[in-house]
Amino acid sequence: MISLAQTYIIEVMTIILYCLLIFVPLLLGVVMALYADRKIWAAVQKRRGPNVVGPYGLFQVPADGLKFIFKEIILPDGSDKTVFLIAPIITLALSITAWAVVPVQAGVVLANINVGILYIFAISSLGVYGILMAGWSSNSKYPFFGALRSAAQMVSYEVSIGFVIITVLLCVGSLNLTEIVMAQKTMWFFIPLFPMFIVFFISALAETNRPPFDLPEAESELVAGYQTEYSGMPFVLFLFGEYINILLMCAMTTILFLGGWLPPIDIYPLNAVPGFVWFLLKVIFVFYLFAMVKAFVPRYRYDQLMRLGWKVFLPLSLFAVVATSSILFFFNLAPGM
Amino acid sequence: MTAQLLTFYLFSGVILISSLMVISTKNPVHSVLFLILSFLNAAGLFVILHAEFLAMILIIVYVGAVAVLFLFVVMMLDFKTSINKDNILQYIPIGILIGVVFIAELIIVLINTKFDLSNIQVLPNPLSDFTGKSNTEAIGSVLYTDYILYFQLSGVILLVAMIGSIVLTLREREGVKRQVVSEQLQRQGKINLVDVKSGKGVDI
Numbered sequence: 001m002i003s004l005a006q007t008y009i010i011e012v013m014t015i016i017l018y019c020l021l022i023f024v025p026l027l028l029g030v031v032m033a034l035y036a037d038r039k040i041w042a043a044v045q046k047r048r049g050p051n052v053v054g055p056y057g058l059f060q061v062p063a064d065g066l067k068f069i070f071k072e073i074i075l076p077d078g079s080d081k082t083v084f085l086i087a088p089i090i091t092l093a094l095s096i097t098a099w100a101v102v103p104v105q106a107g108v109v110l111a112n113i114n115v116g117i118l119y120i121f122a123i124s125s126l127g128v129y130g131i132l133m134a135g136w137s138s139n140s141k142y143p144f145f146g147a148l149r150s151a152a153q154m155v156s157y158e159v160s161i162g163f164v165i166i167t168v169l170l171c172v173g174s175l176n177l178t179e180i181v182m183a184q185k186t187m188w189f190f191i192p193l194f195p196m197f198i199v200f201f202i203s204a205l206a207e208t209n210r211p212p213f214d215l216p217e218a219e220s221e222l223v224a225g226y227q228t229e230y231s232g233m234p235f236v237l238f239l240f241g242e243y244i245n246i247l248l249m250c251a252m253t254t255i256l257f258l259g260g261w262l263p264p265i266d267i268y269p270l271n272a273v274p275g276f277v278w279f280l281l282k283v284i285f286v287f288y289l290f291a292m293v294k295a296f297v298p299r300y301r302y303d304q305l306m307r308l309g310w311k312v313f314l315p316l317s318l319f320a321v322v323a324t325s326s327i328l329f330f331f332n333l334a335p336g337m
Numbered sequence: 338m339t340a341q342l343l344t345f346y347l348f349s350g351v352i353l354i355s356s357l358m359v360i361s362t363k364n365p366v367h368s369v370l371f372l373i374l375s376f377l378n379a380a381g382l383f384v385i386l387h388a389e390f391l392a393m394i395l396i397i398v399y400v401g402a403v404a405v406l407f408l409f410v411v412m413m414l415d416f417k418t419s420i421n422k423d424n425i426l427q428y429i430p431i432g433i434l435i436g437v438v439f440i441a442e443l444i445i446v447l448i449n450t451k452f453d454l455s456n457i458q459v460l461p462n463p464l465s466d467f468t469g470k471s472n473t474e475a476i477g478s479v480l481y482t483d484y485i486l487y488f489q490l491s492g493v494i495l496l497v498a499m500i501g502s503i504v505l506t507l508r509e510r511e512g513v514k515r516q517v518v519s520e521q522l523q524r525q526g527k528i529n530l531v532d533v534k535s536g537k538g539v540d541i
Contacts, residue, residue, distance in 0.1 A: 008340060083370070114471045118393035125401030129373070132405070136366060136412050148409070155405055175473055303516070 018110050022099050030243045034061045037291050044295035071232035076138060079229065083137035088234040091130030091241035095248065098123040102251050103178045105261045105275035116177040117165060120252065121158075124207065127245060128154045131216065131226050134238070138229040146225025149302065150209060150216030156309040157206040163317035164200045167193055167324045168256050173335030181260030183335070190257040196320055197257045199313050201289070204249040206309065208242065210290060212297040213305055250286040251279075258282045341385060348381040365411045373404045390473040 035050065035058065042049025050057035075081050101116040103109035113119060128151050135147020169175065171193070172183040190197040206213040217225030227238050254260060259282075261275030300308070328334040351374065358371040376399050383392035470478075480488055531539050 080364075080366075083367075113389065115389050115393050115473060118390070118397070122393045122396040122401065125397055128401075128405055129408075132408055132412070133370070144412075148412075151405060151409065155402065158401070175471075307518070 030240055031061045033243050040291040041295045068236045073232040076229045078139040080137040083133050087130050087134035088237035092237045094123055094126050095241045095244040098248050104279050115175045117175050125158055135226040142223045143226045143228045146216045146222045157203045160313035160317045161203045163321050164196045167196050167320050170324050184259040188259040208246045208249050211294040212299050215302055250283045253286045254282040348378045352378045369408050369411050376400045
């Protein structure tokens with residue numbers, strides 16, 4: 001037993017260190033994303049946004065976080081208390097877990113597994129449980145409606161995301177995220193697969209419950225959706241989980257379509273910049289698009305949302321899978337052929 | 338090897354406990370959640386066997402899609418009134434019968450099968466042609482060539498089941514107004530000014 005401890009204790013410590021290396025920048029990223037989201041939204045509406053706490057209002061989000069930490073955690077009387085408290089923890093834990101396989105630079109990744117893209121797809125399909133559990137355990141009608149809507153929405157848009165990922169994989173020939181980026185050395189995939197890029201972007205908005213698809217928390221109908229009964233720390237966990245998921249979707253868009261850490265053109269001053277800077281810039285750009293969409297697109301109606309998912313995106317992406325594979329096959333472009 | 342063994346016992350222990358909880362908790366939603374937990378740990382066992390593709394597919398299909406629908410249906414039930422303790426006793430004989438049949442089948446299979454434990458390293462790559470390939474590639478190149486007929490047939494069966502359930506639930510209802518987006522977009526003069534007579538409405 002002692003030899004076991006000696007062998008594995010160093011390994012476990014290194015893994016914990018690596019996890020912190022992911023977790024701490026991610027938390028900082030979420031804080032900045034929350035701030036940027038509010039600032040961009042304000043700028044579109046000709047407001048100033050947060051500008052009081054700290055320089056340019058930069059400390060607004062940490063201040064909000066502190067406020068939530070010191071607030072009382074209210075457990076509704078008729079709620080299923082265990083499930084009620086597990087739900088936000090699951091949401092946050094799953095959203096962080098998915099980041100384990102995201103490569104920020106060539107070789108800089110915690111787990112470079114063979115089925116990286118499937119892993120991310122699997123983890124994000126689990127995210128629906130946090131919301132369903134929260135909505136059910138609150139024992140209140142608004143959270144329940146919010147959870148049902150959210151689950152239906154996430155399950156529907158996962159289908160089209162899956163097909164879009166398949167079109168990308170057809171052009172790569174591997175499920176490994178690093179190899180997906182390396183396959184874009186000659187051309188970023190958003191050029192040949194432009195329609196799929198749009199479908200993926202919109203589906204990512206729906207998958208993360210962002211406006212204009214934020215029906216699960218449509219405040220005009222459902223108070224705050226599945227989070228209605230939450231307060232204090234559990235509420236913050238939901239908020240962080242949601243924003244980490246949004247950042248993950250931004251990173252996925254970057255890796256699948258915008259060439260990951262690769263520079264736009266492979267010439268001297270551009271390729272001397274370290275890869276993670278390019279990666280970060282691209283993620284910020286995609287997040288900026290997310291924030292702009294939130295600022296100026298009105299909310300969809302629920303039946304329009306379902307129509308878009310099942311009657312527009314599903315046939316379109318299914319057709320794209322067939323078309324892409326036919327083109328790759330008949331022009332002998334398929335990798336590994 | 339010890340770490341692998343420890344993870345194996347962890348996963349299988351959680352599977353056993355959560356499977357027990359599935360049938361012993363009174364709340365149906367809790368049992369579905371325990372079922373999901375045991376699915377996840379089964380995926381963990383697949384990862385230990387180096388079958389990472391199967392593990393991910395298990396999570397995506399069973400946990401991400403099938404179990405969500407389970408949870409959907411169960412959450413809709415009014416389980417507070419549906420639990421009746423007197424009914425439980427009346428199902429025990431059938432339960433015991435099924436259990437006995439299962440155990441008998443397992444014993445018959447185990448007696449007639451010889452496990453070669455010395456050759457356990459073969460497990461991750463049971464087909465010798467595919468050493469060096471990832472198991473996603475190996476599964477793909479077997480599934481779409483040698484077993485294409487069975488693969489297509491199972492797809493057709495699923496399609497038939499899907500169409501059947503849609504046909505069963507489809508019903509035409511009178512007086513339902515539907516939104517046809519293409520017609521709306523093709524309307525002449527996208528904005529109309531109409532004097533609406535009260536009680537009569539407009540004809541668009």
